Amino acid sequence: MATDIIQAISTNLLSPAVLFFGLGLIAALLKSDLKFPEALYVTLTIYLLAALGFKGGVAISEAGIATVFLPAVAAMALGAVIPLWIYPLLRFGGRLRPVDAAAVAAHYGSVSAVTFITATNYLKGINEPYENYATAFLAVMESPAIVVGVVLGKMSLGPQPGIFGGSLRKVLHEALLGRSVFLLFGTLVAGALCGKAGMDRVEPFFVGPFQGVLALFLLEMGLVAGRRLEDLKKVGPFLVAFAIVLPLLHGFLGVVVGKYAGLSVGGTTLMGVLAASASYIAAPAAMRLSLPDANPALYLTPSLAVTFPFNVGIGIPIYYAFARYLVS
Amino acid sequence: MTTHAVKLVTIICEALARKPLQQLLDEVGAHGYILFTVEGDGRQGRRTADIREFANIQVEVIVAPAVAEQLLLRLEREFFPKFAMVAHESDVRVLRRDKF
Numbered sequence: 001m002a003t004d005i006i007q008a009i010s011t012n013l014l015s016p017a018v019l020f021f022g023l024g025l026i027a028a029l030l031k032s033d034l035k036f037p038e039a040l041y042v043t044l045t046i047y048l049l050a051a052l053g054f055k056g057g058v059a060i061s062e063a064g065i066a067t068v069f070l071p072a073v074a075a076m077a078l079g080a081v082i083p084l085w086i087y088p089l090l091r092f093g094g095r096l097r098p099v100d101a102a103a104v105a106a107h108y109g110s111v112s113a114v115t116f117i118t119a120t121n122y123l124k125g126i127n128e129p130y131e132n133y134a135t136a137f138l139a140v141m142e143s144p145a146i147v148v149g150v151v152l153g154k155m156s157l158g159p160q161p162g163i164f165g166g167s168l169r170k171v172l173h174e175a176l177l178g179r180s181v182f183l184l185f186g187t188l189v190a191g192a193l194c195g196k197a198g199m200d201r202v203e204p205f206f207v208g209p210f211q212g213v214l215a216l217f218l219l220e221m222g223l224v225a226g227r228r229l230e231d232l233k234k235v236g237p238f239l240v241a242f243a244i245v246l247p248l249l250h251g252f253l254g255v256v257v258g259k260y261a262g263l264s265v266g267g268t269t270l271m272g273v274l275a276a277s278a279s280y281i282a283a284p285a286a287m288r289l290s291l292p293d294a295n296p297a298l299y300l301t302p303s304l305a306v307t308f309p310f311n312v313g314i315g316i317p318i319y320y321a322f323a324r325y326l327v328s
Numbered sequence: 329m330t331t332h333a334v335k336l337v338t339i340i341c342e343a344l345a346r347k348p349l350q351q352l353l354d355e356v357g358a359h360g361y362i363l364f365t366v367e368g369d370g371r372q373g374r375r376t377a378d379i380r381e382f383a384n385i386q387v388e389v390i391v392a393p394a395v396a397e398q399l400l401l402r403l404e405r406e407f408f409p410k411f412a413m414v415a416h417e418s419d420v421r422v423l424r425r426d427k428f
Contacts, residue, residue: 038365038380162406163348163355224378285381288344292410 001325008126008317015125017118020215021312024222029229036220044217046183048117051206053184056135057191058199068133071261071271075137078257078275080144082109082250087152094238096298098156103287103294104239106149107303108246110279111141113180114221115308119273119316121214123266128320130266139184141274143175146286150175153291164292174286181282218312228305234297243278243306251276251319255326265320265327272319277311278303331421334428335396339387339403340366341413346385349407353389356399359428361389370412384412390420390428 012018027034060068083105090101116138123130150171159165175181191198232240254275258268280303287294341349343365353361366386391399396417403415422428 035378038378038383041379163351164406164410220378224382227378281379281381285344288342288411289347292345292348 001321004324005318005321008321009314011126012122012317013313015122017121017211017215017218018313021118021218021222021309024219024224025226025229025309026222028223028226034223036223041217041220044213044220045180047213048210048217049113049180049183050187051210052113052117052120052135053139053187054191054194054202054206055199056133056139056184057188057193058195059132059191060136060188061192061195063131063133068136071134071258071263071267072136072140074257074261075271075274076140076144078254078271079109079111079141080148082275083145083148083152086246087149090242094242097295099153099291099294100298102149102153102156103283103291103299104302105152106146106287107280107283107299108250108278108307109145109148110143110283111138111274112277112279112303112308112311113138113142113184114217115277115311115316116270116273117214118218118312119270119319121211122316122320123269124211126320128266128269129264130270131263134263134267134270135184136188137271137274139181139188142178142181142279142282146175146279146283147171149283150286150290153287153294157291157293164290171286171290174289175282178282178285221308225304225309228301231297231301232305235301239298239302240306243302244310247276247278247307247311247315248318251315252322255319255322258323259326263327265323268323268327269316269320272322273311273316276307276315276319278307280304280308329423331423332425333393334390334420334422334425335393335417336420337389337391337396337399337415337417339389339413339415340368340384341387341407341411343381343383343385345407345411345413349387352399352402352407353387356391356402357395358389358391358399361387363387370414390422392425392428 086105086108087101090096090104091098251272254272255268258271263271280300284300363385365383367384400415400417407413
């Protein structure tokens, strides 16, 4: 298995998308003035999410909602329970303040769409088939952990007066109608309604350029992640170790869940990737709104500067090796 | 031409403070504001503005002196402990006092 893993990692590291990501990291570390305009970042995000959602929706229309239902529920449950052991681990093992532990827990239960997309790209590169409807798991897995994390944090803080106190409504709105979840759900539904005939009409735009767009986007994400590397000093060794070890454990757990949900090796890998990935856009936004007392350096830096690059470069092929080992 | 003395309150803060800040502006009775994305460096680190969520915003609002006082008071009490933020007021003169 060890040689399998090393082989898989080197294949991954030499794919265009991951090389572009590395290039971005290096550019940021060397303080190059390479910079994407913010509008391009947003455009690329929308393209990737819409293409992914639409393709996933078409796959749902072909597989039938009954096939997707069980693994989707499993993915959602996994997202919701992950914070429940991260919270005590950080609280008592890492000696974090309760509100910080809750915020980190929300990030690691939630998911990174970019990591997921990179993983689908990896599977395509090695000709490993996967369930295209796995996008539905991505869509349902972003929010539950955010809600659970915010509830844990609010419980630890007690009732708070004023703008930051009160209702779960704001949290739910932020978690369920955030732009990535909204776009993914919307395009999943559109894809499911159109089916294969609809796919034929948008394929040249949404499928053909996808890998090139992803490579460009990962260049930008390399820059974004690389610029946060200097913040690692503020985080401390415990959280840095946490940001690598926990994804490995969660990746394994996700693979086990994927296997029992009846997915293929490819689909099981993706479930592992989702469990292992951590949010760095949706979750921080929700935390600043609902748990502003939590320290952003403690949740954003591990997730964006450690876990995300780790998964993109090394984690994904490891979860694939887990999946192959367990499923076949 | 008659002009009236009012206050211009400028708030520079992390972009993720935007929604609660808008709520505060509503609550103290500000009638409108402008907002733009800025980047810079401060005690709490550099904000690169590479992603909208990680940027800084600058909010400028013109209000009556009593409202400005209320606004700054609540910013100090409720926002400063939680967000990276700078706020200052200055004296400005406007033509239409009832607009603000």
